[in-house]
Amino acid sequence: MKIEQAMWLDEQHELLLEELCELSGLSETELRELVDYGALAPTDPDARRWTFGADRLVVARSAFRLRKDFDLDPIGLALVVTLLERVRDLEAELRDLRARLPGGRR
Amino acid sequence: MKYKDYYRVMGVERKASADEIKSAYRKLARKYHPDVSKEPGAEEKFKELGEAYETLKDPEKRAAYDQLGSHSPGQEFRPPPGWEQQFGDGKFSFDDLDLGDLFSGMAGRMHRAGRGGGKIRMPGQDYEVTAHITLEDAYRGTEVNLDLEVPEYDENGFPHRVRRAFKARIPKGATDGQRLRLPGKGGKGLNGGRDGDLYLNIALHPHRLFRVSGHDLFLDLPLAPWEAVLGTNVLVPTLAGSVRLKVPPGTHAGRQLRLAGRGLPKPHGGEGDLYAIVQIVVPTVTSERERALFKEIAEASTFNPRGHFEQEAAK
Numbered sequence: 001m002k003i004e005q006a007m008w009l010d011e012q013h014e015l016l017l018e019e020l021c022e023l024s025g026l027s028e029t030e031l032r033e034l035v036d037y038g039a040l041a042p043t044d045p046d047a048r049r050w051t052f053g054a055d056r057l058v059v060a061r062s063a064f065r066l067r068k069d070f071d072l073d074p075i076g077l078a079l080v081v082t083l084l085e086r087v088r089d090l091e092a093e094l095r096d097l098r099a100r101l102p103g104g105r106r
Numbered sequence: 107m108k109y110k111d112y113y114r115v116m117g118v119e120r121k122a123s124a125d126e127i128k129s130a131y132r133k134l135a136r137k138y139h140p141d142v143s144k145e146p147g148a149e150e151k152f153k154e155l156g157e158a159y160e161t162l163k164d165p166e167k168r169a170a171y172d173q174l175g176s177h178s179p180g181q182e183f184r185p186p187p188g189w190e191q192q193f194g195d196g197k198f199s200f201d202d203l204d205l206g207d208l209f210s211g212m213a214g215r216m217h218r219a220g221r222g223g224g225k226i227r228m229p230g231q232d233y234e235v236t237a238h239i240t241l242e243d244a245y246r247g248t249e250v251n252l253d254l255e256v257p258e259y260d261e262n263g264f265p266h267r268v269r270r271a272f273k274a275r276i277p278k279g280a281t282d283g284q285r286l287r288l289p290g291k292g293g294k295g296l297n298g299g300r301d302g303d304l305y306l307n308i309a310l311h312p313h314r315l316f317r318v319s320g321h322d323l324f325l326d327l328p329l330a331p332w333e334a335v336l337g338t339n340v341l342v343p344t345l346a347g348s349v350r351l352k353v354p355p356g357t358h359a360g361r362q363l364r365l366a367g368r369g370l371p372k373p374h375g376g377e378g379d380l381y382a383i384v385q386i387v388v389p390t391v392t393s394e395r396e397r398a399l400f401k402e403i404a405e406a407s408t409f410n411p412r413g414h415f416e417q418e419a420a421k
Contacts, residue, residue, distance in 0.1 A: 006274075008279060009286065010373065012373070023287075054287075057287070062141045065139075069139060099317035099324045103385070
């Protein structure tokens with residue numbers, strides 16, 4: 001029987017550029033454009049072979065859906081992805097602050 | 107087969123132009139796209155919308171759909187005579203077919219026909235599911251039962267919606283908003299393509315006592331005024347049972363007392379912390395004697411909690 005290894009999508013795991021493409025559905029060109037426009041960052045941009053934290057897969061999959069469903073051009077897509085990431089970061093910060101409030105409400 | 111009114115789903119007239127359909131799609135997609143929408147039920151609505159648009163944006167499919175006539179949504183119907191011959195190859199039975207599957211299957215088959223009927227390797231579909239678990243489940247690791255409605259392809263290339271129930275193991279280390287990938291647990295690949303993956307979004311149920319941020323937990327610790335002044339030893343609940351916590355004398359409200367390693371376990375070792383946040387609570391019902399004692403403190407104490415107000419006023 002095949003053993004299925006569950007994988008947490010966090011920065012502890014790394015994915016190669018090709019793996020990120022295959023798993024997200026984005027082409028290599030689309031992925032490189034997202035990097036060029038600052039929406040997605042490899043772990044080390046100077047590395048010979050780019051790797052990405054596995055948490056970037058969540059972003060890349062979202063980018064793939066948005067590109068397909070809204071017919072977005074690369075710069076528009078990069079902008080949407082960057083802003084969505086900022087919203088997610090702010091939501092996480094808000095969650096953290098709420099957890100610290102005495103009697104904190106959700 | 108049950109009828110679905112794609113024009114109604116998209117909010118356009120039956121005679122709408124291709125441009126009108128595209129523009130209606132964009133407006134509704136903007137509203138319900140699961141990646142950007144906060145509307146309740148957005149995912150379901152977006153799926154309906156996608157299905158309607160896939161059919162209506164393609165002139166060939168739209169013509170085939172229009173030929174089915176107009177029925178009430180959900181009504182059982184049969185295509186008019188000759189429809190299968192005109193638009194399909196008649197190799198399928200309508201009885202157990204979903205209308206959306208019929209039209210998406212049409213694309214799949216045309217696609218294959220376009221490539222000389224050869225077998226194209228197609229990766230299986232990825233599934234994405236939110237798993238709602240309790241904090242205790244996240245602490246220990248758990249198994250969730252998933253019940254998904256997924257398309258499966260028959261020998262004629264038509265997808266059929268089937269219910270698939272399976273278990274997925276969520277290892278220790280989960281927390282709110284975290285994602286887990288289960289490789290190969292998605293849809294089956296076609297013609298040697300790889301199987302799809304299952305993506306689990308972890309969502310924690312709110313807990314009666316603990317609030318969660320990352321792998322840290324926060325707990326309100328109510329203290330009586332005298333406990334806060336004199337210090338005390340209290341029993342504090344944790345996910346691994348109660349532990350004793352020393353409250354130092356002179357503990358003020360809002361102070362966070364840290365219980366190291368008493369939070370959620372992290373996926374790659376180590377644990378988060380538990381923070382007990384001090385709240386000073388006062389009894390609402392007091393006896394004669396208690397009131398007398400408080401009065402005595404009030405008279406004896408020189409403590410001025412609002413000294414800084416007076417300093418400010420004197421400036």
